[in-house]
Amino acid sequence: MTAPSSDARYSRDELVEALGIDPEYGEKIWTAFGFARQHSDAKLFSDADVAAFRLFARGAAQVDEAAQIATARTIGQSLARLADWQADQLTEFDQNPDVTWSINDMAKALNRIQQLVWRLHLEIALEGSRSSHTDHADWNTVIGFVDVVGYTSLSRQIDHHELNDLITAFEDRISAVVTRYDGQVIKTLGDGILFANPDPASSALTALDIADLSDQPPIPRLRIGLAHGEVLARLGDVFGEPVNIAARLCGSARPGKILIDENLADAIEDDDRVRLRSIPPLSVRGYRRLRAHALSRPKP
Structure with a gap:
């Protein structure tokens, strides 16, 4: 563990006192950041840290407590995951005699x-x-789901090194395709990736390029679902019916294939870079007759 900054003068409790906030509220925020409820006199915060937290606290006063806790939890979870990975990497480097x-x-x-x-x-x-969009606002966009076919079974058949190579290649290559078309990776889910792109044509081309990666070692077979509509953008995540539909379509797609909803099909039906084929209505969880189309490249 790295040592605290040399100009650290405040413990956690002293920080709360300096900010003039309720200790119980300070405890809730601290816990939401992902730290244990335990008393410590360790000096962790500098005057600059206090000034930053004071600005944050003043802004938070304009937001209800539930939203403040949710914000702190999102920050804590994201940074904790990043820190865990970084700690593993730094430890590995430290054990390497060539790293000085x-x-x-x-x-x-x-x-x-x-x-x-x-x-x-x-x-x-x-x-x-x-x-385009702001947090807590409706966002008209295309939501895409990509997942690995048979991931649970596959993960039992390979060792941890192979699994790490698979996940790394999967996340790296899918993310590269999404950003190539000015899309945004919303989150990774281990065996799946959720992305968004407000441009229907670009989202379709994204899906086609991702489908080309299917069954190209070390990436296994993939399937993709896309849905177009209004979503709620909140704390770096998205919610709403297009998210649900994209997930259902992804789960219904055959390996290496793409299914899209009717809204997206209507938006790109005149685009000669894609080919659409109607399929029978799907019966999936939450939707008894979900209308969908198969997306592919035009035939030569």
Whole structure:
């Protein structure tokens, strides 16, 4: 574990006192960030940290407590997952005799890079929110689901190294395709990826390129579902009927194939870069007669 900053002067309780917030509320936020409910006198926070938290606390005063807790939980869960992965990587580097830097030096460098990457992503997201959607607002977009066919069975047949290679290649290559068409990966789900793209044609081309990756080692067979409509964008995630429909279509698609809903089919029916084929209505959970189309490339 890296040492606290040399200018750290405040413990967690002293931070709460300096902010002038209710200790019980401070405990809820601390827990939502993912830290244990335990008393500690360790000096963790500097004057700069207090100033940042004070600005956050003033802004939070304009938002109801449930939303504040949800925000803290989202930040905590995202960073905890990232930190776990980074800790494994730093430990591996530290055990490598060819690496001469200490874990503390590597952590400092990683912190600097991480802040830079985050700032750039934030600027892109802020620019996008001005021209398209904002959090807690309806967003007209295409939602895509991609998952690995037979993942549970497959994961039992291969060792952890092979599984790691599979997941890494799956996430890297799918993410590259999504960003190539100016889409956004919303989240990864182990054996699945949820993405969004507000442009119907671009989302269809994304799906076609992803389908080309199916059964191309180390990536196993994939299936894809797309649905177009209004979703709720909240805390970096999306909710609504298009999300549910895309998931159902993905689950109903055959290996290497793409199913799309009627809304998306209507939006791209005149695009000569794609081929649509109607299929019989699907009976899936929540939808007794879900109308869908198979998406593919035009025949030569």
